[in-house]
Amino acid sequence: MKSLEELYNRALELKNKGMSDKEISTELHLSVNTITWLLSKDLKGNSVSDTKIGWRSVGVYGNRIEKIAEVMADIVTEEISLDNVTSIIGITINGIPYATMLSDLLDRELIVYRPHPSGKEGMFSSNFAGVKGKKIVIIDDVISTGETMKRTIEDVHNQGGEVVLCVVLVSKLNSDEINNVPVRSLIRATMVG
Incomplete structure (x- = not known):
């Protein structure tokens, strides 16, 4: 660390x-x-109430990302029927490699989403699949406060899609859902003490 x-x-x-x-x-x-x-803040004497999540050891090689994506795919198929999934969304930038691999592994369309930094409506890339009428699994690397995932779910809904599941590498949330959508993670980071 x-x-x-x-x-x-x-x-x-x-x-x-x-x-x-x-x-x-x-x-x-x-x-x-x-x-x-x-x-x-002055760095002296203050405590931090957050945990940094670093996954560089995974991210430097595509085959390692693929192995993690295989676990994510296993979680998706455990949680929902693939008949209820048409597309996989990757949230830029760190969710895209995992979503790309999942799209391939599950033989589903790939959608790329870029959240707006100020919290306004984000953007779905026109170079990939569209959202309207799709049943979607959202993929990202880390959920901290849940705000990005919440906005992504809202933007999918506003574009006529339905989010059926969110899967992340690490979740810092104390909840297993956002906006009534199940959230699953490979690892949950929880502050104790």
Whole structure:
């Protein structure tokens, strides 16, 4: 795990490049609240109420991503019938590699979604499948606060699709659902103490 000072320096570097707190939180796999706190506090004597999730060891090789995607595919088929799934959404940027592999493994369409950094309606890439009339599984790497997943579900609904399941590598949520959609993760990170 990186030290708090290293996280602060990396967050500051990204902020100086013009990234928003939301974009920095996505890049560093921390909640927006933690990034805001990190960039606005003196680093002495304060405790952090978040956990950084790093999966670089998986992400550097496609075959490792594929192995994780195989586990995610197993979870999907355990939770719902594939007759109820037409498409797989990958949330940019870290959900896309897993969603691409799942799309192949499950022989389903691939949809790519880019959330808007300010919380406005996101965008579905026109280079991939559309949303309207589809039954969708959403894939991402980490759920921290659940806000990105919540917005994705809402945007799918607004475009005429239906989300039947969300699957992530790691969840920091205390709940197994968002907007009445089941959320499943390979790992759940929970603060204790």
